Amino acid sequence: MKLETQLAKLAELGLILNPDITIEDIIYAVDRHDLEQKPFELLLFSFGSEVEREPWGRRICNRVWNFDTECIVSTGDYVKIVQNLCLLTGLPDALTDIVDYIDLAAGECWLEYTIQDKRQHWTVDINDDWADMLTLSYVMEEIQHDGCQFYALDNGQAMILVYCTPAIASKLGDLCDEDLEPVIPA
Structure with a gap:
């Protein structure tokens, strides 16, 4: 799936690139081909990371965090x-x-x-x-507020944390073909 299509689908769920971030910032660290061969999971991992080039310290998306x-x-x-x-x-x-x-x-x-x-x-x-x-x-x-909560995708010794509503977590799980688990069980 084209990277731009993945970005559009995530944007529909409220997960957007921070204003100073470009596609080039994402593909600097992760090959476009890999992102398109393994849609959404690799992109969510990227969303939860910082840009791996100058200027340093720029997060790709403030709603996702790759927490080691x-x-x-x-x-x-x-x-x-x-x-x-x-x-x-x-x-x-x-x-x-x-x-x-x-x-x-x-x-x-x-x-x-x-x-x-x-x-x-x-x-x-x-x-x-x-x-x-x-x-x-x-x-x-x-x-936690406004009906949102923390959800996680297991990533080995790390987890990809997403803060969203249960409905969005379910849709993200469908896109990733893996359930996002609530960090705090209901």
Whole structure:
């Protein structure tokens, strides 16, 4: 399926390229032929990534994130994760004053943030360098709104996270020929 057709179908579901992103940015990292031979799944992976050329730090789509869950090394890692989750919801400032502390050797890890003038503190379980998905599911539950929720496509040690309605998740699953699973079971 032509890349442009895939992009149009995703756009119908509300998944669009960020304003400064072009098709050339996508095919710089993933061959057009591969994207067209394995429609939607590779494109969703690309949507969840950053452009792999200058200027650096540009996300392809703010509604999708390729979340490598083996990413906890030092203080600040949970802050980055939570900021990405907020960005997916379209409310990058849903949580404020986000702070974490990570000392894997000492076995100490926690996450704090403010939501609607309430300070939230989580003691985070440590499992080597893997993110604590239970704690992150609590964060996700707090920031979900407007009938949308977090869905995931398994990607090995990573997951492609999409923030959308159940109906859109079902349509994406049909396009990818694989069900998107809710991160927080109903």
